Amino acid sequence: MPFQGFSPKTARFLRDLDKNNTREWFEEHRPDYEEHLMGPARDFVLAMADKLDKFDPAIEATPKVNQSIRRINRDTRFTKDKRPYKNHFDFYFPHSGFKGRPGYWLRITPKQIGIGAGLHGFDDKVLAKWRKAVAADATGRPLATSLAKLERANYDVYGEYYKRVPRGFDVAHPRADLLKYAGIHVGLDLAHPPQFTTRAFPTFVMGHFKKLRPVTDWLVDLID
Secondary structure (H helix, E strand, O other): OOOOOOOHHHHHHHHHHHHOOOHHHHHHOHHHHHHHHHHHHHHHHHHHHHHHHHHOOOEOOOOOEOOOEOOOEOOOOOOOOOOOEOOOEEEEEEEOOOOOOOEEEEEEOOOEEEEEEEEOOOOHHHHHHHHHHHHOHHHHHHHHHHHHHHHHOOOEEEEEOOOOOOOOOOOOOOOHHHHOEEEEEEEEEEEOOHHHHOOOHHHHHHHHHHHHHHHHHHHHHHHO
């Protein structure tokens, strides 16, 4: 059915899951999960697919778990935290596939949503390209200008990883801070907007994606 908005029960389920993070509780409340999360999540992705196709046909929106709808199960293999479920719900809209490609995302928590874009981590090949492009004025200046504009609009920029400017680059370079990045993503968190529970929510999310597009397009050009 057409997307009608998420429900206050969506946030309530996530809040209750955070307090009762066990497989037994989850299975007991699986009907609520299907009704208040998965059902509207599939409709949301379908609504986003129509808008994203006009926005950028290379952005994928597939209403399936492990594709645009991310798993709510946590990977507990390599962590001491053995809680089986996340206390949030994620969507991801990648550029032409999931591996090594930038994209856009949405996170729903009991009280907030997070909207972002970028690429969390560079592999060695992309990292080398990143540093070269950031250092060059022709490519580095437009990126820095876009990031500064987004920061003035209250978006946060993440990705700094290294403590020092990498060897071979000037520590006094005007974009020395960006040379220390090992990935880049830009986003913001905000309280559930009034549109969250209405059919206007995809339009609201797309408004932010459009503002973030210069970063994603820059990364696509870098990788390609």
